[in-house]
Amino acid sequence: MGHYLLRRLPSALVVLAIASFGIFALVRMVPGDPVSSLAGPDATPEARAAIRADLGLDQPLVTQYVHWLGRLAHGDFGTSYRIGGQVKDLVADGAVNTIVLTVTALLLAAIVALVASVLAVVLDNRWVNAALSFGNTLAIALPTFVTGLVLILLFAVVFPVLPAGGTPPDGFLARPDIAAQYLLLPAVCLALGAGAALTRFLTEALRTELRQPYVTTARALGIPRRRIVLTQALRNALPSAVTVLGIQFGTLLGGAVLVEAIFTWPGLGGLIEEAISGRDYPLVQVLLLLSVVVFVAIQLLTDVIHAWLDPRVRIGGAS
């Protein structure tokens, strides 16, 4: 496992390095600057100059970049121009919500996919299959922003059984039962697409596995098909499924931006939109860099898990 990480790490770092610079540069190329969005329509020139100096934007770009990196290295993410608070705290607050949402969605998706695909394969009944494939095609075909609104309309407005949005008033841990209800709609909305895609993949993977010779061997030994699916095919399909899961997590994070907007879920999505439109350089930079880090991390993670699940990678061949 170790050497696995080691081999991947350098390229990951390269990506991060490029990213940090690219982001820094791009953010500053964007038209419109933080000063004017801070100063507002009626600011006087001297006022804006004062603000500019206050933000250290009057220094040359290179110095700014170096300073930024330096501070990052010391775990100082800087303070947000607009919001004023520590970027660290802001991101942390948003991250908690986003992570809770996406991870829940991911779990939902994974579980649904697992059950659905195993059901489909074990009782390979054409009606069940038809129903499933129709279901998940539809799930993929419905845009998030549509499903989200339909869910709100149904469960919050027409039959007000669930909150229309927002996060649980007193955190996720204080009242799990309440939190669950706040989480349900957005998580389902987010999980739908991923779940469908995952189901599709896993079903296909299982079918492919069942065509493998070792399955024939097992069947020739009189092991029931269902048992083969559960104890062998699934185990073999898992590594590749994990990889797909990793990819899905990325897409989920992307979808979160939209879902958060629909369900007014105060996560990173809203934060980044606000940061960019406010030209809140420190915040934007950190957030963008974060998404790169997450992406790279997930790639690493999936690789490692993949390797760990597959003995052929874990234990080098003897002969």
Place this chain on the structure above:
Amino acid sequence: MTDPEGTTVTTPLLEVTDLAISFSHPRPAVRSVSVTVDEGEVVALVGESGSGKSMTARAVIGLLPDGAKATGSVRLRGEELLGLPEPELIRYRGRRVAMVFQEPQTALNPVRTIGWQIGEALRAHGGVRGKAARARAVDLLREVEIPDPEERLGYYPHQLSGGQKQRVVLALALANEPELLLADEPTTALDVTVQAEILALLRRIRDRTGTSILIITHNMGVVAHLADRVVVLRQGEVVEEAATRDLFADPRHAYTRQLLAAVPRLPGPDERVHAVTDDDVPAVAADAVAALEYDDVRVHYGSRMRGRVLPAVDGVTLRLERGQVLGLVGESGSGKTTLGRLAAGLVPLAGGSVRVGGEDLVRARGQRRVDLRRRLAFVHQDPEASLDPRFSIAEAIREPLDVHAVGSRKDRDVRVTELLDAVRLPASFARRRPRELSGGQRQRVALARALTLDPELLIADEPTSALDVSVQAEVLELFADLQQRLGFACVFISHDLAVVNKVADQVAVLRAGRVVESGSAARVFGAPTHDYTRQLLAAVPVPDPTVRDATGPALREQHIAS
């Protein structure tokens, strides 16, 4: 030694009568096959691809592919198996009828340990569990003669060699002491020496446990070696059935005769005697430029980054004269293929030099390199993949001409037709796509393609190993003929010593990237000087039941040796 006549009195263990299997597409896979297997008997189902031999076996264990319709009857001790519902069949599978498959590489679950898989097999029939199961597993591994079984239980398939895998597959099959063992090409994917061991093992298992064996194979050698009785299939029908000795002694049916004729043979013991005498230095002027020269060649596999560098070819020096055929033989991993690819400039050279017609292939650059390349051609092992599925046969053959822009479009087409003719394919094939051709035909096309630019050197990597015996015979004959006519030099790579013996003038025996012995084919095969060469020769199952008992003990020694 059970005697076929002796057992016909009791009801046969397996009785297949008028079995017919058909699919959606017109030609039925099995027309009408009847086979019986008696207690402790070894019956061979022989036939080429399309003969329906595997289907028959699968029908017996009820593992026909979806959409297959089987009629007739399959009786195990009089109990009808055909058309039983899945839950019923499960009670037979593995418990009373077990099956061993061709490809040990894929026949085992790659992510489960050997122990787990054996345990699963035992569990399937409510057999022993826990400690007892483990003990049983160890016994089984011992039975299939796998060294220190306790440790092996924790291994994953990829940690075992091909032979060991096949032994494990056998162990799985034997787990519930079946009465009948179906073996579908159990040794085809293995090296000769390993094949010999497995065959010997099968015999011993039969002798020890009295399990009846129905073996499916296309290899007459294997048949002669193992079977008490032979059933020859062709296009889904039984053409001949006889006791092994009788069949080899006097084959009744024309097809059987043809099959036997097609099998390439090594010089028998009697021939060997005078084989030794003939001189093994080919008569050539010393100053003549060799078609191909390996000079202390070295090739490494695995990248330096990963830290593991293993030599694939380790200091090989060989010389191939113009117009001669050099046969490279050896088992998998011996580096023979690498040598071939090296000559085609397909693998990076780690040390030494390769000279084609006196010019250094690797160091040649630009136009010189292109010219050099024009002078050599490569025929790949796998006819499936060696032709671009999108190209028509004509395009495929014409490509070298197109690449080097030789002659006008018209000339090229003319050339294509004459090449097709040269490899004895009708000109009408020009418009066909590879997938419309049989393996043999594809290999002919590949050959034609290789000859397009009249190369001085042809590298043929296992050109016939994927073909049926009779087709192989055809292709080899064609090859020999062309080689005579066009007089190109050739590196002929094969694991099949008999095949090499048939075509090669010179032979180099490779093992672990080194040449252990080389010389004229007659000499090397006739009077091998190196033990390994002898071992290889001894391991080849001779298509002649009379020598079976002679070779039997020899194999056992080897087995203990390894």
Place this chain on the structure above:
Amino acid sequence: MSESLIDVAAPEATHPDDQFDTRRRPGLWTALRRGKGLAGLILIGAVVALGLLGPLLAPHGPTEQIPGANLVGPSGAHWLGTDEVNRDILSRTLYGIRTDLLVVFLAVPIGAAIGILVGLVSSWWTFTDVLAQRLFDLVLAFPTLILAIGLTAFVGPGLRTVFFVIVAVELPVFGRLTRTSVRTVREMPYVEAAHVVGAGSLWQLRRHVLPNSLEPLLVQLAVSMSVAVFIEGAMSFLGLGVRPPQPSLGSLIRDGVRNMYDAPFFAVGPLAVVVALVLGLLLVSQALAEARRA
């Protein structure tokens, strides 16, 4: 006699066990002539037809404001009702389809083309390959919508931005896919064969690698197209999409959502079209994928 032997083998594959996997594998196009594929094509065809015939079918101009008809429900005069600035939703939907068609059948192919080119060229040499892969990583590292928000900050909202985003998103996707399939095809003996007889890289790429890599790319194309519809929708939904008054399915849905309570009928039409279009593309891609696997 000997000929007859070859004929025995002729109709069959060469592996002993090959009898039952029929070699006559249905081509990708036949996959579109039945079942899923056909259904998909019909759906797409219907939407495309609506888009192309839009100007003929639309009772009103896409931006024509009809006095007095302020957010009125479906009626004989306005089948899908009117929006908050008195425009006929049916007409806007029909014209909106045209916008999305532009995105789907222009932006995606452009992105795909560039991606394929980059993938092809870069994958041939290790250095460029590594470089390209890292860059692709970088782009893919940003969730699409974040990319969209960022790009919008640059060029401001508008169809142009949607184009940029889609190209930017699809480029690496196709780059990667091309790269992987190139890598696999390159190892094929027939490419080797061409190499041996002295065919140059370009020749190998053009004659063998590209044509044989096309199938997976084709499948991806259909998938990407459906994704493009989402991207347009999502961007318009976040107000990053086409500029008013130009209609697009996404912007229409957003407007509909704004009037969720007052005019539930509003979004129905555009929604139906979006779902139909995406569903169609998905079905096609699935059909193609299954045809490949068969």
Place this chain on the structure above:
Amino acid sequence: MRRSTRPLHALALAVVGLLVVGVLSSCSSAVDEASGASGDSGPSDGGTLRIGSTSDIVPASIFTNSSDATNTLIGAVYDSLIDYPLDNLDPEPRLATSWQVAKDGLSITLQLRDDVKFHTGREFTSKDVEFSIKTWADPTWTVQLQRTAAAITGFDTSDPHAITLTFDHKLSNIFDLLDMVPIIDSETFDQLKTGKAYVGTGPFVFKSWTPSSKLTFTKNPDYWGDEPHLDGIEVDIVSDPQAQVSQLRSGQLDLVTGASNRDLETLGKDSKFSVTGFDGAVQQIYVGADLANPDLQDVKLRQAIAYAIDRERIVDEVFRGQGTPINLPWPDYSPAYDAEANKTYTYDPAKAKALVAQLGDSPTIPLAYPAGNANYEAVAQIVQSDLEAVGIKTQLQPAEYSQFIKQLIGGTFGGLWILQHGYAHYTPSTLAVSAYPFNADKNASHFVSKDYKEHADAAWNQDSGSSPEAVAEYKKLNKDLLDNLFLIEMALLHFQTAETKSVHGLNMSKRGELDLRSTYLSD
């Protein structure tokens, strides 16, 4: 196939269970917990008012009423010296009990309450007034009336409960300043900058701020005025107006400030909700013209635009009647209000066409507006089609707010733009000297006119904002605005909130801050 799949069914059930756990297995419903009960039974104490706000506070510009959350915060935490009633400009006491403007109009003396404490417990004195006004004068806060505050040069704080301010010239809008400046605590000023703490003397105490999520306040038990009924306030940032309404409907919010006019209309008809309008606190929506664009330089074209726009329709269809078509920014109670002049340009496409005809055809003119706001989008599209109808081609250019503001400040629109402005409901001079679009010195329209500047300053240099002299000056200003049309006013809009029926006693300050001192929740 007839194969038992019991374990799988179990697994499936488990998952289905998991999916509905939120709804079924929970002992209590989030919705019930959230929704406050309704039905009124007289003022009652207790309860937390949950307000939905569109945009979060921005500490760096906390004193510019740039967001509804900011307004709520200022209104809840701070007191001003005086208060304007919504519907006129006669100052009423708040922290200042009485005041006296000097004869020469160059100073004012205010008597301050002596029973006021900051939330920190510190006593409120004249020093705090000085500090607050000086802060106001600091350009970095970019506040309205910064120039007015800067014009205050002398502070006599010898008496802790009285202060005398001296000006370097007459300030007709001094009371506007006194109305706007919140009295802030000097000791916690640094925390205020970073958004950590907001300490004032107001009815509610700032508790916490979770950026882009929520603000919380608790009532100030020893408030100098009547103790507030509410236990506390919670401001939830819900940027999407649609979502605000959804949450109001689903009972997660008691009051929303960002609902679209159309939703307000529907909610108004709903028996479970009520909509409150506050007439005095107004904004004006206008079309700005950048005279740097040669096509716009000819006033004829601007007049054509003024005639071409169907203000009635905009008010009716976009703002659902919650506003009035105008030509001049003033509300009817403003001393500068002139009913006649306000009707100078009425919807008259024919006249507009005629004017355009005189000019010959002009190229397409960009029409910018802040993106992502339904009202602006609708108005922009209506304006576009109105102009098109009279032969003026425009291209819509939605711009992100920050970019839009930058263009406004830099005066880089190069065409037309649509935006709202405020401050016309204060002393008229405030508008001309402070509100950016009208600023006589420099404005986004690149409109420079000696007359306009003179009139603006003259109007400012009055000792009273409502004196006949002042009114005379306003008349001139009105003429300047109408003749030059660098800003084409369209409509005057009222603030509205939507709340559940259980919310009572809502008020709003002229600054547009919710005044929750007497608000209560019925149960």
